[in-house]
Amino acid sequence: MSGARAPLVEVFASCQGEGMQVGAPQVFVRFAGCDLQCGYCDTAYARAAPEQCAVFLPGGDEKRLPNPVSLQTAVNAICELADADPMLKSVALTGGEPLLHADYIAELAPEIARRGLRIYLETAGHLPAQLEMVISAVDTVSGDIKLHETMETPVAYELMAEFWRVAVRTDAFAKVVVTDRVSLDGFRRACAALGASIRMVPVVLQPVTPTGQVRPPAPEMLWLLAREADRWFGGVRVVPQCHRLMGVR
Ligand code: SF4
Numbered sequence: 592m593s594g595a596r597a598p599l600v601e602v603f604a605s606c607q608g609e610g611m612q613v614g615a616p617q618v619f620v621r622f623a624g625c626d627l628q629c630g631y632c633d634t635a636y637a638r639a640a641p642e643q644c645a646v647f648l649p650g651g652d653e654k655r656l657p658n659p660v661s662l663q664t665a666v667n668a669i670c671e672l673a674d675a676d677p678m679l680k681s682v683a684l685t686g687g688e689p690l691l692h693a694d695y696i697a698e699l700a701p702e703i704a705r706r707g708l709r710i711y712l713e714t715a716g717h718l719p720a721q722l723e724m725v726i727s728a729v730d731t732v733s734g735d736i737k738l739h740e741t742m743e744t745p746v747a748y749e750l751m752a753e754f755w756r757v758a759v760r761t762d763a764f765a766k767v768v769v770t771d772r773v774s775l776d777g778f779r780r781a782c783a784a785l786g787a788s789i790r791m792v793p794v795v796l797q798p799v800t801p802t803g804q805v806r807p808p809a810p811e812m813l814w815l816l817a818r819e820a821d822r823w824f825g826g827v828r829v830v831p832q833c834h835r836l837m838g839v840r
Contacts, residue, residue: 592662592663592666592698592702593662593698594661594662595661595662595694595695595698596659596660596661596662596695597622597659597660597665597692597695598622598623598624598640598644598658598659598660598692599620599621599622599623599640599644599656599658599659599660599665600621600622600623600636600637600640600641600644600645600687601619601621601644601645601646601647601840602618602619602620602621602644602645602646602647602665602668602669602672603618603619603645603646603647603672603840604616604617604618604619604647604649604672604676604679605617605619605834605839605840606833606834606837606839607683607711607834608832608833608834608835608837608839609733609766609795609797609830609832609833609834610733610764610766610795610797610830611733611764611793611795611828612681612711612731612733613830613833614833615681616676616678616679616680616681617679617681617682617683617711618669618672618673618679618681618682618683618708619682619683619685619840620665620669620682620683620684620685620689621634621637621685621686621687622637622684622685622686622687622688622689622691622692623637623638623639623640623641623658623686623687624637624638624639624640624686624687624688624691624692625637625638625686625687625688625691625715626688626691627688627715627717627737627742627744627746628742628743628744629737629741629742629743629768630741630742630743630770630803630805631741631768631770631799631800631802631805633800633802633832633835634686634687637686637687638687640658640659641658642657642658643655643656643657643658644656644657644658644660646668646671646672647840648671648672648675649672649675649676656668662695662698662699662702665699666699666702666703666706669682669703669708670703670706673706673708679708680707680708680709681708681709681710681711681730682703682708682709682710682711683711683712683713684696684699684700684710684711684712684713685713686713686714688714688715688718689712689713689714690712690714690718690721690722690725691718691721693718693721693722693724693725694724696712696724696725696728697724697725697728700725700728700729701728704728709730709731710728710729710730710731711729711730711731711733712725712729712731712732712733713733714732714733714734714735715734715735715737715746716734716735716736716737716751716754716755716758716765717737717746717750717751717754718754719750719753719754719756719757722754722757722758723757726757726758726760726761729761730761730762731761731762731763731764732758732761732762732763732764733763733764733766734754734755734758734763734764734765734766735765735766735767735768736751736765736766736767736781736785736789736794737751737768738767738768738769738773738777738778738781739777739781740770740772740773740774740777741768741769741770741772741773741799748781748784748785749784751785751788752784752785752786752788752789753788755785755788755789755792756788758792759788759791759792763792764792764793764794764795765789765792765793765794765795765824766794766795766797767794767795767796767797767820768797768799769796769797769798769799769807769808769813769816770799770805770806770807770808771805771806771807771808771809771812773808773812773816775812775815775816775819778816778819778820779819782819782820782822782823782824783823785823789823789824789825790823790824790825791825792824792825793824793825793826793827793828794820794824794825794826794827794828795827795828795829795830796813796816796817796820796827796828796829796830797829797830797831797832798813798829798831800831800832800835813829817829
């Protein structure tokens with residue numbers, strides 16, 4: 592293993608709260624830093640690196656690792672959690688935006704996979720070149736599609752299409768957070784721009800968890816969005832953020 596280091600916020604075990612694998616027990620590794628600004632962000636604390644990464648151990652104990660964290664130290668922390676509970680068979684690399692640390696993940700993921708754990712990458716879905724650097728080591732890509740109506744600084748849909756052309760090499764699915772600002776026309780424009788890149792990709796529409804002024808769509812609108820999604824994607828589900836409902840991290 593090289594001496595590469597990356598800023599981490601926390602390492603912990605929990606149930607996956609979003610997307611197609613909702614409810615799956617996983618070890619989470621939260622990377623610090625993000626280059627986007629979503630109005631509904633629920634991990635704003637992960638945008639800047641803390642001085643220390645918190646590792647939440649079984650039984651409620653906690654330990655602190657100085658940042659940035661070396662590969663070997665990260666592998667040890669992940670394995671300490673996974674070894675303590677055999678139902679943990681998967682590691683979610685999340686953020687912030689984990690692909691800002693693609694070179695680190697390209698080394699970390701194979702090390703974890705060698706220990707029999709599956710690699711699940713949660714990303715905002717706008718960094719195709721960085722995804723290419725890690726794709727061979729990833730089992731599942733959970734990629735967001737950030738609708739322009741929900742973003743202060745929108746990402747070009749062409750860049751997202753490029754991302755999906757890489758992501759489909761894994762067991763990938765898309766996640767679209769929808770708010771009351773999303774219109775049917777705006778959603779249709781996004782789907783049309785992504786075109787063939789998403790045709791085989793299942794999608795989860797995630798009604799936003801109310802935060803500040805941000806609200807989910809009305810139920811009738813959610814139904815129309817789901818029906819539209821079904822026309823463009825490889826299947827549709829509507830799933831809210833379940834970890835927030837359960838009150839877990
Ligand atoms: S991409 Fe994720 S971490 Fe970054 S601002 Fe958006 S919701 Fe927050």
